[in-house]
Amino acid sequence: xxxxxxxxxxxxxxxxxxxxxxxxxxxxxxxxxxxxxxxxxxxxxxxxxxxxxxxxxxxxxxxxxxxxxxxxxxxxxxxxxxxxxxxxxxxxxxxxxxxxxxxxxxxxxxxxxxxxxxxxxxxxxxxxxxxxxxxxxxxxxxxxxxxxxxxxxxxxxxxxxxxxxxxxxxxxxxxxxxxxxxxxxxxxxxxxxxxxxxxxxxxxxxxxxxxxxxxxxxxxxxxxxxxxxxxxxxxxxxxxxxxxxxxxxxxxxxxxxxxxxxxxxxxxxxxxxxxxxxxxxxxxxxxxxxxxxxxxxxxxx
Numbered sequence: 001x002x003x004x005x006x007x008x009x010x011x012x013x014x015x016x017x018x019x020x021x022x023x024x025x026x027x028x029x030x031x032x033x034x035x036x037x038x039x040x041x042x043x044x045x046x047x048x049x050x051x052x053x054x055x056x057x058x059x060x061x062x063x064x065x066x067x068x069x070x071x072x073x074x075x076x077x078x079x080x081x082x083x084x085x086x087x088x089x090x091x092x093x094x095x096x097x098x099x100x101x102x103x104x105x106x107x108x109x110x111x112x113x114x115x116x117x118x119x120x121x122x123x124x125x126x127x128x129x130x131x132x133x134x135x136x137x138x139x140x141x142x143x144x145x146x147x148x149x150x151x152x153x154x155x156x157x158x159x160x161x162x163x164x165x166x167x168x169x170x171x172x173x174x175x176x177x178x179x180x181x182x183x184x185x186x187x188x189x190x191x192x193x194x195x196x197x198x199x200x201x202x203x204x205x206x207x208x209x210x211x212x213x214x215x216x217x218x219x220x221x222x223x224x225x226x227x228x229x230x231x232x233x234x235x236x237x238x239x240x241x242x243x244x245x246x247x248x249x250x251x252x253x254x255x256x257x258x259x260x261x262x263x264x265x266x267x268x269x270x271x272x273x274x275x276x277x278x279x280x281x282x283x284x285x286x287x288x289x290x291x292x293x294x295x296x297x298x299x300x301x
Contacts, residue, residue: 018103019094022110023087026141030077037078047078055137056118058125058192074114076139086141089149096159096171097152107225108218109151109207110144113200117143120199121192130187138192143200146182150175150204155211175201272298 037047056073057063063070077083097106121138125131152159153175160168179201185194207217275291287295 017098018106019091019098022094022107023090026075026077026083026087026090029075030083033076033078051137051139055139056121056196057135057137058122058131059135060122060126063122070115070118071111073118073139074110074141074144077141078139082140086145090141090145092161093145093149093152096156096161097148100152100155104222105216105218106148108216108221109147109204110141111221112207112218113147113203114141114144116147116203117196117199120202121196124186124195125192131191136192138196140193142193143196146178146197146200147204147207149178150201151207154205154208268298 033047033050036050040047040050052062053066054069054072054076056069057066077086094106097109101109118138125134125136149171153171157170157172159171161171161174163169179198182194182197182201185191186198188194210217271294275287275295278286278291
């Protein structure tokens with residue numbers, strides 16, 4: 001039964017949209033952290049020993065020694081209400097976002113928003129005297145989600161959604177109120193989180209400004225992701241059997257001369273070698289339809 005549930009989740013994850021994949025990843029990390037916390041506590045070990053390696057630090061030295069936290073923190077939640085609220089926002093606004101943009105833009109904006117929020121958090125805690133001596137760690141997808149919210153609101157400002165007790169509200173007003181709350185809360189107990197929200201909001205606005213000028217701010221990041229995914233994918237094992245003299249076919253009614261046969265074999269061998277070199281450098285997906293056909297035909301001989 002457990003195996004069937006896991007298989008079903010894998011299938012849903014593989015067939016689901018990018019929006020659902022982001023939600024699944026966040027929930028999976030949340031569950032993993034909670035389970036890890038329980039196991040560690042059984043040995044009287046606090047989960048706090050793990051958090052500096054996955055949450056975004058405000059201390060520059062810690063960040064330099066753990067630079068990957070700029071990416072990992074935006075997928076980390078530990079509080080149930082924290083992840084529930086964030087995933088609901090991501091689901092609601094993500095659906096609206098996808099009516100105007102593609103899935104690649106969603107992934108890129110999610111990552112860029114989180115990066116912008118993390119960097120503004122780090123900069124603010126080391127620039128403003130108010131935060132002197134107030135070092136800490138930050139986690140959560142809020143900055144990434146706010147980037148999507150703001151981008152959606154600026155793209156479709158008059159699009160209305162129904163809110164409980166408030167009725168239909170335009171996206172522009174939701175974005176404005178959200179940004180104002182964050183501005184007024186930068187000196188609160190969760191000041192770092194609200195600063196990160198503002199970083200995500202700025203990135204979301206900048207994304208729309210560039211988009212309306214015909215530039216996709218997420219394109220370079222998506223190209224990098226594509227390269228990483230391609231490099232990590234197992235390359236197909238292709239066995240190519242080079243034709244021998246005994247199985248050589250005739251291309252004309254008269255028999256080939258030895259010179260013609262050797263020339264044809266060398267030409268075919270050079271073509272296959274070039275295709276195999278291309279696969280080695282850029283992967284099987286880089287081949288043209290004609291090259292794939294040529295390789296397939298050579299493999300059958």
